[in-house]
Amino acid sequence: MKVLIVDEMHESIVHMPEELGLEVDYFPNIAFEEVLEKVGDYEGLLIRSKFSINEEFLTHANKLKFIGRAGAGLDLIDLDACKKAGVDVFGANEANKVAVAEHLIGMILSLFHKVNQGNSEVKRGEWNREKNRGEELFGKTIGIIGFGNNGQATAERLAAFGCKILAFDKYKYGFGNHLIQEVSLQEIYEQADVVSLHIPLLSTTYQWVDDEFFNSFKKNIYFCNIARGEIVKLDALANALKSGKVKGACLDVLENEKLKTLTQEQKETFQFLSTQDNVILTPHVAGWSNESYVKINQVLKDKIRMWLEQNA
Structure with missing residues (x-):
């Protein structure tokens, strides 16, 4: 069985499928047009985020049996088209949950204790102690929306900070324990001090976070998004x-991460966000640790192995 890899990944990605007896071709810099020319010769395809896979793409991949995505989330892949074409799809969602959780907690702590602001001021020769008085995370009520791999890893770590954890997942139930309370979305609206998104980008979640969402909260909140930028209407966040x-x-994450292509309205919103001391922005790197770079390959190898066993 031949596997085509079309994105740059940790070098171990070549050897891991080979250990399963697969023939691997690794083209990290391949252009989309070349992929269309080659993919018809392969049963497996590994991709990160170079391009979307839709019904038209699959017409060029008559032999394709599985697609593995090196990362969390499958929003770049038309799952209905793949199912129709008999192509199995899996991601490496488990691989970066530790990196995501640690990154998010680092952002929250930096925001609460004004680390970024204080760092910039001291480097400018300003020594403002009272202005940089922090707020403790201990005792806060955290609303986790989405309790998959990343949501659970984040919730468990925040519980260790002495936080009350409320978790809501539209598609799961029975996951509460002594650290985490399984609740309705309404209960998060009523109780949360901090809200964090851990949900996939779907047609039902696209721009789900709007003015109505923010106005639903009883308290004034801190808001976190390390899921997908398109879930949040940034102008609504700016208003809030x-x-x-x-x-x-x-x-x-941002609703448009290609900053050179922002519309005028998006530019104005981004300019506002980027000048606020109470907003911390990072370039879609929450799951992008050195360790997760390798773990992603390990998870893909395990899933390919299981797929081979099931389809032997």
């Missing part, structure tokens, strides 16, 4: 920050 409904935000 201006009104004080959102006291601060941690964003690892």
Whole structure:
């Protein structure tokens, strides 16, 4: 069986499928047009985020049996088209959950204790102690929306900080324990001090976070998104920050991450967010640790192995 790899990944990705007896071709810099020319010769395809896979793409891949995504989330892959074509799809969602959780907690702590702000001021020769008085995470009520791999890993670590953890998942139940309370979304609206998104990008979650979402909270909240940027209408977040409904935000993702292609409205919103001391932005790197880079390959290898066993 031949496997085509079309994105740059940790070098171990070549050897791991080979250990399963597969023939691997690794083209990390291949252009999309070349992929269309080659993919028809392969039963397996490994991709990260170079391009989307849709029904038209699959017409060029008549032999394809499985697609593995080196990362969390499958929103770049048309799952219905793959099912129709008989192509199995799996991701490496488990691989970066530790990196995501640690990154998010680092962002929250930096926001609460004004680490970024204080760091910038001291480097400018300013020594403002009272202005940089922090707020403790201990005792806060955290609303986790989405309790998959990343949501669970984040919740468990925040519980260790002495936080009350409320978790809601539209598609799961029975996951509560002595650390985490399984609740309705309404209970998060009523009780949360901090809200963190851990949900996939679907047609039902696209721009789900809007003005109505923020106005549903009883308290003024801190808001975090390390899921997918398109879930949040950034102008709604900007409005909530201006009104004080959102006291601060941690964003690892944006609705348009190609900053050179922002519309005029997006530019204005981004300019506002980027000038706020109570907003921390990072470039979609929450799951991008040195360790997760390798773990992703290990998870893909295990899933390919299981797929081979099931389809032997």
